[in-house]
Amino acid sequence: MHIEIELDKIRTERLMILQQRLNEPLKEIAAEFLAKAVDETIAPHETEGSKILKLMKKRGILGCMEGGGTLSVDYKKYLWGADD
Numbered sequence: 001m002h003i004e005i006e007l008d009k010i011r012t013e014r015l016m017i018l019q020q021r022l023n024e025p026l027k028e029i030a031a032e033f034l035a036k037a038v039d040e041t042i043a044p045h046e047t048e049g050s051k052i053l054k055l056m057k058k059r060g061i062l063g064c065m066e067g068g069g070t071l072s073v074d075y076k077k078y079l080w081g082a083d084d
Contacts, residue, residue: 003034 007015019026046054056062071078 005030 015026015029019029022029053062068074
C-alpha cells in the first residue's frame with residue numbers, strides 16, 4: 001500500500017534525527033511506526049478483567065504478598081495489622 005503524508009516541521013526534524021540514529025531507510029521506519037500504531041489501536045477483544053489487569057500493571061499498582069490460604073478472608077490482618 002502506498003501512503004503519502006505531510007508532517008509539521010518539528011516532527012519532520014525528529015523523524016530525520018531518528019533516521020540518522022537508526023541508519024535505516026525512512027520507508028522502513030515509517031512502516032514500522034504505522035504497523036505498531038495499527039496493532040495497538042486494533043487490539044484483540046479484551047475482557048474487563050484483562051483491561052483492569054493491564055491498567056494496574058501500567059500504573060505499577062499490581063503486586064503480591066505472602067500469606068496463608070485464607071488471605072481473601074483475613075487480608076486486613078496482613079495489610080493493616082488488624083485482628084478483625
